[in-house]
Amino acid sequence: MHGLQKFLLFSVLTCLGEIGHGGKIINGEKAPENSMKYMASVQNKKGRHVCGGFLITEDYVVTAAHCNEAIPTHVVLGNHNLKKGNHEKIDIEKKIKHESYRDVEHGNDIMLLKLSTKAQLGSNIQIIQLPHADMNLEENEVCQVAGWGSTGNLISPDELRVVDVSVINPQSCKEQWSPWLHLPDNAICAGGYGTKKGFCQGDSGGPLVCKGIAVGIVSFNKNFKYVPNVYMNITKYLQWINNIVNHTKIFV
Missing domain, CATH: 2.40.10.10 (Trypsin-like serine proteases)
Structure with missing residues (x-):
């Protein structure tokens, strides 16, 4: 192979x-409304969903390292429906792939996204x-x-x-x-x-x-x-x- x-x-x-x-x-x-408030939609500059992610602190989202191939620029938090309702869009300040990541075949498929501003935790957004x-x-x-x-x-x-x-x-x-x-x-x-x-x-x-x-x-x-x-x-x-x-x- x-x-x-x-x-x-x-x-x-x-x-x-x-x-x-x-x-x-x-x-x-x-997904039931008001559940999974930690979920993040990782998106590119065209506003297209390219990967999932999840909020672990007010300003860090975890996702997969191979998602970097899609050149994500921002995340969307706070709403199950990406086209309706209120949600919070935050730019990605820094993408930190695991230093040992090569490809999914070899593991270490993890990346941290440092957000440009802290997410506003509340009724729609929570960390996991x-x-x-x-x-x-x-x-x-x-x-x-x-x-x-x-x-x-x-x-x-x-x-x-x-x-x-x-x-x-x-x-x-x-x-x-x-x-x-x-x-x-x-x-x-x-x-x-x-x-x-x-x-x-x-x-x-x-x-x-x-x-x-x-x-x-x-x-x-x-x-x-x-x-x-x-x-x-x-x-x-x-x-x-x-x-x-x-x-x-x-x-x-």
Whole structure:
């Protein structure tokens, strides 16, 4: 194999067999109003949604490192419907990719977005808690993934969608992925793998949320029939996050 980069066509794959960046919510539903107030729509200069993200402090959003390929310029916070109602648009001051990121095949698919101004926390905007360093997920634990990723016709919905997914045993996940690649060590698997639930295209960077805590970052997947969806494991990056966010160890 010559690496996944030749196959990772950002925002154009259809989840019919290709390996691709994380994407659309499969068999989900509209997120309830006044829920998931931490969700961020990461957008380009044309105002087009390109990735998901989530607010961890007033001025930092977490997303996937490969989202930088879409040249994001700002984030939108505070509204499930990107075309209606009040929301807060904030420019990205700085994009900080993990220094060891090469491509999704090799993991470390995480990026921090430093916002130009602090978000106004309140009834529509909240931060989400990150896990403790020793947090472990149970096999078959039910979590949620959400986003504004495209539907089957490659058109992104205006309203946030969410779906329940079950955590998959890490060893089983590695075995399922082994015909295509050696799964990165800092990965969590949930959804896909013989189910009809998970992500497929356009929702990269959004959070995998378990018990109200952001434990993973949408990274990549393949055909639902064969392999699980893959997320970056946030517990493996807590120190890196802490070192950037004002050197304040508030997540451990």
